[in-house]
Amino acid sequence: MAQQHDGGGTQKSxxxxxxxVRMSTEHQQYSTENQxxxxxxxxERRGIEIIRTYADEGKSGLRIEGRVGLQELIRVVESGQADFQIILVYDISRWGRFQDADESAYYEYICKRKGITVTYCAEQFENDGSPVSTIVKGVKRAMAGEYSRELSTKVFAGQCRLIELGYRQGGPAGYGLRRVLIDQTGSMKGELSRGEHKxxxxxxxxxxxxxxEEVRIVNQIYDWFINDGVLEAEIAKRLNAQGVTTDLDRPWTRATVHQVLTNEKYIGNNVYNRISFKLKKHRVVNDHQMWIKKESAFEAIVPGEAFYTVQGMIRARNHRFTDEELIEKLRSLYQSxxxxSGLIINETEGMPSTSAYIHRFGxxxxxxxxVGFNPDRDYRYLEVNRFLRQMHPQIIRETEQKIREIGGLTERDNSTDLLNINREFTVSIVLSRCQVYETGTRRWKVRFDSSLQPDITVAVRLDESNQSALDYYLLPSLDFGNKGFTLADRNGIEFETYRFENLDYLYGMAERTRVRRAA
Structure with missing residues (x-):
């Protein structure tokens, strides 16, 4: 029994x-309530007291990434501070439709190891560790994953059919175009603004x-490229100088101009499956033969002749260079x-990428x-590196001192600079250099010390001079793993959630609170 009687005769859990609880799409608006x-x-039937709820609304069950509710639940369990003995879940599929059934079992085992039971309330078996429940649970986990695979196949087939009928399948319209909603008879219902959905x-x-005006500017871009021989970076500069912004109200870059010059939607073609990201697995750029296309699906705003002329010009400049041609281009760039540096090579119009040189010359x-260039002569790069080597230990010392001032305990591994805070969690501090491209855009590469396996990585984003901190990203390993990524001036909510102007939040995590002993 899960109840006992107190002195007054009432039942106490x-x-x-x-x-x-978890729902996978916003269309299941009553799903979490039903669960x-x-x-x-x-x-209630078993006299169990529910003290709180962890929820992931509109989240896929294929992976734990992005499921903040489940991540927080697992974190509480692993910390040993859980004030509960049971986790109640509607059924196995709500725990997750992991493509590897062992992953689903792994998260349940984490709970079991801490003495906490995961109970599936709508299943026809008791999760009591018996051979029967173990077998049934394994089958159910596999079925949950298989359901997602079958659904993915059916959805993809349906999307391909709609593409062939000329309907748009997601994504912004792009500069110079607009998304328009039509009903099942083909009658126009109205324009969809940014962020609106059917x-x-x-x-x-x-x-x-x-x-x-936008249609005119799109055709102006093509005219500059074809007739004036102006490349993407220079076109971006011209548009920015005129005060023209992209469809996202941002300055133009080489990449956004290139997208206008290469996307077939500007000649009315509806193209799908250029990139695959099925079942939340690796992003794959598909071969041209795998694309799903409907020609003349929309009204074109760029003449087909102009579009295909641009494609031919881009292919011509991207032809396979001989070793001699690669060296000659590199020599000319060095002389000018x-x-x-890798940054200079990649941002110079008409130059092969650094990956081409690495692949060809090792x-x-x-x-x-x-070409006679000694990298040691890049004194500015060396000077920045020298300053970063001095700055890194300085930030670590300042962090240690601040934590000690608020009563926290820090232990530092002298060989790796990994900080152990209050013997509860570990922190690695990395510096992210600011790279400024010729177009004026800024990028920061964040690299993790994967071998250290810290609980939290503090990424210090530096300013353009690479002399002082711009801001800080506190990145928990549970959410980001060990894969690096690149930040821009503006980033998605999945990154901005972890951005801070200073390290006060980290200090707050480390602060110790005195608890008075009861008399």
Whole structure:
């Protein structure tokens, strides 16, 4: 029994539980409520007290990434500070539709190891560790993953069919175009603003030409490229100088101009499956033969002749260079710039990428040597590196001192500079150099010390001079793993959530609070 009687004859619960609910899409607006009701009924029948709820709304069950509710629940369990003995879940599929059934079992085992039971309230078996429940649970986990695979195949087939009928399948319209909603009879219902989506399953979305001024600018871009020989970076500078912004109200860059010059939607073609990201696995750039295309699906705003002329010009400049041509281009760049670096090579119009040189010569250093450039002569780069080597230990010392001042305990590994805070969690501090491109855009590469496996990585984003900190990103390993990434001036919410102007939040995590002993 899960209840006991107190002196007054009332029943008192001796087991405390939390409930975890998840819905995968916003269309399942009652899903979490239905789950919660079933879980509550289950708990009441067994006299279990539910003390709080962890929820992931509109989240896929394929991976733990992005599921903040489940991540927080696992974190509480692993910390040993859980004030409950049971986790109540509607069924195995709500725990997750992991493509590897062992991953689902792994998260449950974490809880079991801490003495906490995961109970599936709507399943027809008791999760009691018996051979029968173990077998049934394994089958159910595999079935949950297989359901997602089958659904993915059906959805993809349906999307391909809609593409072939000329309907748009997600994504922004792009500069010079607009998304328009039509009903099942083909009648126009109205324009969709940025962020708006259709509300009826039978409605469809197509592309239409945008304002005349935007259409004129798109054709101006093509004219500059074809007739004036102006490349993407210079076109971006011209547009920015005129005060023209992209469809996202941002300055133009080489990449955004290139997208306008290469996307077939500007000649009315509806193209799908250029990139695959099925079942939340690796992002794959598909071969041209795998694309799904409907030609003349929309009204074109760029003449086909101009579009295909641009494609031919881009292919011509991207032809396979011989070793001699690669060296000659690198020598000319060295003579004009006086130094070489990967950044300079990649941002120079008409230059092959650094990956091309590495693939052909084994390393950039060997290519440099072939044109007489000694990387040691790049004094500005060396000076920045020298300053960063001095700055890193200084930030670590300041962090240690601040934590000690507020009563926290720090232990530092002298060989790795890994900080152990209060013997509760570890912190690695990395510096992210600011790289400024010729177009004026800024980028920061964040690299993790994967071998150290810290609980939190503090990424210090530096300013343009690389002399002082711009801001800080506190990145928990549970959310980001060990894969590096690149930050821009503006980033998605998945990154901005972890951005801070200073390290006060980290200090708050380390602060110790004195608890008075009861008399």
């Amino acid at each position: 001796i087991f405390k539980a939390v409930k975890y 919660a009701d079933k879980i509550t009924e289950y708990a 509300s009826l399953q039978t409605d469809r979305v197509i592309l239409m030409p945008g304002p005349d 710039r006086g130094l070489l 390393s950039l250093t060997r290519a440099y040597q072939a």
